[in-house]
Amino acid sequence: MADELPLAGHTALITGGAKRLGRVVTEALAGAGADVCIHYGRSADDAAELAGRVRGWGRRAWAVQCDLADSEEVARLLPRAMEEAGDIDILINNASIFPESTLMDFTENDLRENINVNALAPLLLGRAFAGRGQAGHIINFLDTRIVSYDKAHAAYHLSKRMLFTLTRMMALEFAPAIRVNAIAPGLILPPEGKTEAYLEQYAHTNPMQTYGNPKDIAGTVLFLLTTGFxxxxxxxxxxxxxxxxxTYG
Ligand SMILES: NC(=O)c1ccc[n+]([C@@H]2O[C@H](COP(=O)([O-])OP(=O)(O)OC[C@H]3O[C@@H](n4cnc5c(N)ncnc54)[C@H](OP(=O)(O)O)[C@@H]3O)[C@@H](O)[C@H]2O)c1
Incomplete structure (x- = not known):
């Protein structure tokens, strides 16, 4: 019975929800009973296919497009999603870019793009989410690299550090109605275009000498959503x- 599922009656917006980790998280949320707004940037076909599949499970599902690098579009995303879905009480800021850059060579535009997608969009969505005046939960996606120094992805590193700080700022500002937490994945999926050999190559860098599974991330999302304190x-x-x-890189 859908009513017995832990997230029945909740609706989630998942940025970058059509592919890779976002897709597995979307499937886990729907499997736990939530309705899902699947945000996508370019992956319209994947988002539509996933929404159709989720509807087949008896959940409501929508696909919503938005370029997260464009703050004017971002400002319209949550209102547009709520026009379709009604109230949205779970926001998963999963979408991200991961371009290579070093401290000495990234341009102002490189830095802006990383910050816009990886930190400013989650902030703008978080503010709009808090502005609903209703209870809810935000989960931001960070990266284990934030605790060291990823020299080969310097602009990305800065943007994820910013999102780390924003997570704590939003948690304080939006309490008690809204909980704000973050997940920092490590080696889970190879970067787009690389194979499993990439995971094998770096597995030894983890104390556990292996790499993770997207289900570890989805399970952590469900744990955070269902653990109230x-x-x-x-x-x-x-x-x-x-x-x-x-240091990486
Ligand atoms: N994969 C890992 O092992 C790993 C490790 C550490 C941290 N993480 C973090 O975990 C999260 C998910 O990782 P992932 O590897 O699955 O992410 P990803 O494949 O690099 O990106 C997820 C989605 O972000 C969307 N996106 C990027 N730029 C966008 C823009 N300007 N506008 C709209 N959408 C945009 C894309 O959606 P479309 O395809 O629809 O354009 C993309 O599919 C990320 O925040 C990442 O930093 C992942």
Missing amino acids: ITGQTIYVDGGRHMKGA
Whole structure:
């Protein structure tokens, strides 16, 4: 019975929800009873296919497009999604870009783009979400690299550090109505275009000597959503990588 599922009666917006980790999270939320607004940037076909499949499970599902690099579009995203879905009480800021850059060579535009997608969009969505005046939960996606220094993705690193700080700021500002937590994945999926060999190559860098599964991330999302007394927390799902503190790149 849908009513017995832990997230029955809830509706989630998942940014970048059509592919990769976002897709697995979307499936887990719907499997736990939530209705889902699947945000996508370019992956219209994947989003439509996933929405159709989720509807087949008896959930409501929508696909909503928005370029998260464009703050004017971002300002319209939550209102547009709520026109379709009604109130949305779970916001998953999963979408991200991961371009290579070094401290010496990134341009102002590189930095702006990383910050716009990886930190400003979650902030603008978070503010709009808090502006509903209703209870809810936000989960931001970070990266285990934030505790060390990822020299080969310097602009990305800065943007994820910003989102880490924003997670704590929003948790304080939006309490008690809204809980705000973060998940910092480690080695889970290879970057787009790379194969499983990439995961094998770096598995030894984790204390657990292996790499994770997207289901570890989805399980952490469900844990945070269903455990009411946690806010401002970052959970590292990384085989212990955050404790090593070495430099990447
Ligand atoms: N994969 C890992 O092992 C790993 C490790 C550490 C941290 N993380 C974090 O976990 C999250 C998910 O990781 P992932 O590897 O699944 O992410 P990803 O594939 O790199 O990106 C997820 C989605 O973000 C969307 N996106 C990017 N730029 C956008 C824009 N300007 N406008 C709209 N959408 C945009 C894309 O949606 P469309 O395809 O629809 O355009 C993309 O599919 C990210 O925040 C990432 O930093 C992942």
